[in-house]
Amino acid sequence: MTTDIHKHHERVLVIDFGSQVTQLIARRLRESGVYCEIHPFNNVDEDFLAEFGPAAVILSGGPASVHGEGTPRAPQRVFEIGVPVLGICYGEQTMVAQLGGSVEPAIEREFGRADIEIVAESPLFDGVGGVGHEERVWMSHGDRVNALPQGFHPIAATRHAPFAAIADEGRRFYGVQFHPEVMNTPRGAVILRNFTHRIAGLKGDWTMAAFKDEAIAKIRDQVGDGRVICGLSGGVDSSVAAVLIHEAIGDQLTCVFVDTGLMREGEAEQVVSLFREHYNIPLVAADEEDRFLTALAGVDDPEKKRKIIGGLFIDVFEEKAKAAGGADFLAQGTLYPDVIESVSFAGGPSVTIKSHHNVGGLPERMNMNLVEPLRELFKDEVRDLGRELGLPESFVGRHPFPGPGLAIRIPGAVTKDKADTLRHADRIYIEEIRNAGLYDSIWQAFCVLLPVQTVGVMGDTRTYDHVLALRAVTSVDGMTADYFPFDHDFLGRTATRIINAVRGVNRVVYDVTSKPPGTIEWE
Ligand SMILES: Nc1ncnc2c1ncn2[C@@H]1O[C@H](COP(=O)(O)OP(=O)(O)OP(=O)(O)O)[C@@H](O)[C@H]1O
Numbered sequence: 295m296t297t298d299i300h301k302h303h304e305r306v307l308v309i310d311f312g313s314q315v316t317q318l319i320a321r322r323l324r325e326s327g328v329y330c331e332i333h334p335f336n337n338v339d340e341d342f343l344a345e346f347g348p349a350a351v352i353l354s355g356g357p358a359s360v361h362g363e364g365t366p367r368a369p370q371r372v373f374e375i376g377v378p379v380l381g382i383c384y385g386e387q388t389m390v391a392q393l394g395g396s397v398e399p400a401i402e403r404e405f406g407r408a409d410i411e412i413v414a415e416s417p418l419f420d421g422v423g424g425v426g427h428e429e430r431v432w433m434s435h436g437d438r439v440n441a442l443p444q445g446f447h448p449i450a451a452t453r454h455a456p457f458a459a460i461a462d463e464g465r466r467f468y469g470v471q472f473h474p475e476v477m478n479t480p481r482g483a484v485i486l487r488n489f490t491h492r493i494a495g496l497k498g499d500w501t502m503a504a505f506k507d508e509a510i511a512k513i514r515d516q517v518g519d520g521r522v523i524c525g526l527s528g529g530v531d532s533s534v535a536a537v538l539i540h541e542a543i544g545d546q547l548t549c550v551f552v553d554t555g556l557m558r559e560g561e562a563e564q565v566v567s568l569f570r571e572h573y574n575i576p577l578v579a580a581d582e583e584d585r586f587l588t589a590l591a592g593v594d595d596p597e598k599k600r601k602i603i604g605g606l607f608i609d610v611f612e613e614k615a616k617a618a619g620g621a622d623f624l625a626q627g628t629l630y631p632d633v634i635e636s637v638s639f640a641g642g643p644s645v646t647i648k649s650h651h652n653v654g655g656l657p658e659r660m661n662m663n664l665v666e667p668l669r670e671l672f673k674d675e676v677r678d679l680g681r682e683l684g685l686p687e688s689f690v691g692r693h694p695f696p697g698p699g700l701a702i703r704i705p706g707a708v709t710k711d712k713a714d715t716l717r718h719a720d721r722i723y724i725e726e727i728r729n730a731g732l733y734d735s736i737w738q739a740f741c742v743l744l745p746v747q748t749v750g751v752m753g754d755t756r757t758y759d760h761v762l763a764l765r766a767v768t769s770v771d772g773m774t775a776d777y778f779p780f781d782h783d784f785l786g787r788t789a790t791r792i793i794n795a796v797r798g799v800n801r802v803v804y805d806v807t808s809k810p811p812g813t814i815e816w817e
């Protein structure tokens with residue numbers, strides 16, 4: 295259902311018809327200071343609409359065809375509550391069909407870039423252009439509107455889609471065949487902002503400062519005088535969650551940092567000093583290197599490694615919670631993308647690619663309630679909140695780091711020696727990335743120590759050492775990723791430095807695989 299936070303803000307409801315890019319609608323709105331939530335079309339009924347009380351509604355795109363039988367529709371009530379409605383692609387098509395117009399398979403389908411021509415003045419195109427202006431947009435559709443409902447007129451057209459944008463200015467209903475939410479529609483954000491700010495009259499009251507105060511009040515309310523335990527990894531999400539909760543309830547919070555022996559160089563020290571010394575947050579640092587390495591000895595199957603690590607995390611949390619006198623709540627850094635229920639048209643079970651370690655299994659076994667203060671936020675918003683809370687940039691801007699740590703960057707059996715080698719190489723690689731000013735342009739970068747030895751020659755001697763792979767990707771949410779296009783100078787310089795400095799490595803390669811078909815990590 296809806297969250298409590300929204301009650302204090304102007305809010306937009308995004309009704310999801312299953313488009314691949316629905317999340318981007320929410321991002322664009324949030325970027326302009328508007329709070330919104332995404333809900334699947336089949337969860338939005340009259341009661342829900344009344345409770346949510348949207349100031350405007352956006353209907354997303356989707357894979358179905360409006361003229362197909364039994365395809366999704368927006369709840370008719372959406373058009374009766376007197377708020378502005380914007381239909382995007384499928385959203386435009388279903389709005390047209392539901393209000394008395396019609397949709398047909400297009401003669402020419404349009405995928406990719408297209409130019410629309412504005413054919414009537416409309417507040418939707420304020421600052422974009424007037425009649426006759428051509429604007430670059432991104433299209434992805436096989437159907438098109440061929441007759442408008444009463445009250446509508448076209449405001450933009452393409453050669454193949456005479457109703458590329460439509461408006462009923464009286465009722466404040468708008469439809470666009472293109473996707474304003476994607477970056478490939480350069481002025482899409484302006485168009486969405488026109489809808490929320492000019493047409494719906496929203497002020498944009500969603501700021502991290504406001505969020506912070508409300509979240510603190512909400513945590514106090516939920517936790518009362520209970521005790522909270524929080525797994526702290528030193529990553530962005532758990533760090534921000536911990537600092538926020540600490541502001542709310544102080545010493546009722548205990549953080550547990552597990553040093554798995556599979557962390558990056560200096561990481562354990564940094565986490566402990568930041569949280570103990572700078573924030574004075576009670577932190578149990580559990581040095582469990584031996585335990586993790588012993589449990590992993592000789593295990594080379596990636597899934598087995600992940601399961602062993604996940605299980606040990608739970609054991610350690612359980613022990614530390616008991617030692618701290620028990621806990622009533624478990625804090626997690628769950629983010630909004632983890633929460634959104636996406637609409638699945640494909641059906642059928644999905645396959646497990648990797649068992650991501652998570653502490654989600656913990657509460658049931660330990661009988662604790664969850665505190666998840668970041669559930670409404672995207673990662674970049676979490677970073678903003680971290681800044682708002684005064685977390686140093688060195689934490690806020692960090693690349694994500696997986697819970698299983700270096701274990702999944704050492705294909706084959708993990709040993710302490712290998713972990714040390716990898717740590718050393720990784721430190722140099724990241725240093726080179728920082729020196730080149732590239733750290734913030736890369737979403738995640740790391741080294742992988744391969745279980746392959748090759749022959750080399752160093753100082754006239756034969757070597758027979760390991761191959762190290764460098765990985766760096768760009769991404770928005772880790773779901774898809776592209777390899778980062780380093781220049782050859784950078785790669786050459788970094789390879790030389792690593793081979794000279796790191797014992798046990800005599801060859802360096804760069805991974806140029808995107809995701810899909812690869813994954814970001816190698817295991
Ligand atoms: N070494 C660790 N010690 C304690 N808890 C951990 C550790 N590693 C992971 N966790 C727990 O698992 C959760 C999920 O890890 P995840 O890597 O997804 O998030 P994060 O580390 O907070 O942020 P980031 O995505 O930036 O790395 C963390 O929020 C934290 O609660």
Ligand SMILES: O=c1[nH]c(=O)c2[nH+]cn([C@@H]3O[C@H](COP(=O)(O)O)[C@@H](O)[C@H]3O)c2[nH]1
Pocket residue numbers: 600648649650651652694695696697698738772773809812813814815816817
């Ligand atoms: O907390 C985590 N526990 C895990 O078990 C785990 N496995 C992968 N990752 C991180 O998730 C993102 C996507 O990784 P993949 O493309 O390799 O699946 C990347 O950012 C990975 O680093 C994990 N994070």
Ligand SMILES: NC(=O)CC[C@H](N)C(=O)O
Pocket residue numbers: 313354355356357358359360382383384385434435436437438
């Ligand atoms: N991107 C969309 O929303 C596509 C809508 C519809 N499936 C079409 O092909 O026209």
Ligand SMILES: [Mg+2]
Pocket residue numbers: 527529530694695696697
């Ligand atoms: Mg992490």
